[in-house]
Amino acid sequence: MSLNKSSKIGVAGAGTMGTGIAQIAATFGHDVYLFDAYPEQLETSKKSLENILNRQVEKGRMSTDEIEGILSRIHFVDHIKDFAGCDIVFEAIVENLQAKKDQLARIEAIISKTCILASNTSSLSIASISSGLKKPVRFLGIHFFNPAPVMKLVEIIPGISTESEFTNHARRLISSWNKITVLAKDTPGFIVNRVARPFYGEALRIYEEGIANHATIDWALKVLGGFKMGPFELMDLIGHDVNYAVTESVFKAFYYDPRFKPSFAQKRLVEAGRLGKKSGIGFYDYREHANNTEPHLDETLGNEILNRILVMLINEAADAVFMNIATVEDVDLAMKHGVNYPKGLLEWADELGPNWVLSELETLQDYYGEDRYRPNPLLKQKAKDGEYFHEKR
Ligand SMILES: NC(=O)c1ccc[n+]([C@@H]2O[C@H](COP(=O)([O-])OP(=O)(O)OC[C@H]3O[C@@H](n4cnc5c(N)ncnc54)[C@H](O)[C@@H]3O)[C@@H](O)[C@H]2O)c1
16 A cells, blocks of 8 residues: 555544645645534635635736646545545544544544544644554554645654554655655654743743843844744744643643743733733733833843753753654754744754753753753763764765
8 A cells, every 4th residue: 555646635624734734635636535523614614725725826826727626626525434435534623632532433434444544633642542543553643733735844653553654654645745754752742842842931931030021032032043933922923822731731741840841921821811912912912002012132131041042942852862752853854844943953052062052051950950951961972972963064
């Protein structure tokens, strides 16, 4: 069995992610069966897809023939019986373990023996979702980023029972859709949502300590660090309810490791209903005539802030390699293409020198006396042996 252009694709859940995955597959010539438990959602999905594709025509990126072709290949179906002829089915329904297990068990009863099953979960373990399946060997995580048609990265996550044959077939298919695939171990947050935690967490900690206001921290990361968005702007955009829930679930999943500790400042925003852009106010005020705090343009302070967040991110990237979550190359690809970091974190570590990164972390650990700042053993070894994460050319 191998997957190719004539493979039929099933997608369960016609929300943001399911619609995006269906669009990608149909763009690459596949017949797609897009199912949702709520028929009105199928209508919404179809309308949003038509709008997105029509905008592509207006911008001159696609022809009317192309979008008609894409839309004709997507079959909006209100029953999973249409998955019977599919070669791979992507589950992108609500992020609820029981709902996913129930839906996948129903799908498994219909699909062929060789059909691959995948989940787009962001926070549940692949092992837990697979526990309800009769044949978990053909089930894996395939994690797209939002918006799926735009974001280049896809994390491929084999579960404890997945046979490599299925992982390889699925990975080749996704790569043929012009995506960058990285392989990740089935651990909380996979690569991106784990390694990115300090971008928010350390920024919040600096803010809570009163070292700088949110606008200054954002300015430091963007102007001095080259990040596209500052952490506070980004949290306001994601929504504090969503970002706080992810932080809390990663913290619990890592058995309360202080590296992932959530922040009171963010919790209070959630409690007060200041969820960010969507509610008109978060750290920034998006309402008309709002007076927003200005950044304090002090380069010495800005570099201190940038370096502190950066070394914490690098320490997390090193930990992902040390704990065999992913390779050095995949961790760097994941952060560049999953969250648009200006450089791979381990490339960055090599540029700054593992020795320098280690000494910054040791300074933080000495000052705070907290386990949160403990340097990763792999970073320590690289610094001690004068090695780099990537081979120096
Ligand atoms: N939105 C993101 O940024 C993002 C990014 C990566 C991964 N994810 C993951 O992708 C999945 C879907 O997220 P989303 O943002 O598209 O959610 P969404 O709420 O936009 O869509 C979920 C869809 O599933 C449908 N649904 C609910 N229960 C169902 C069931 N039992 N059977 C069939 N359909 C059902 C809903 O009607 C809805 O259309 C989740 O697992 C989420 O964690 C989301």
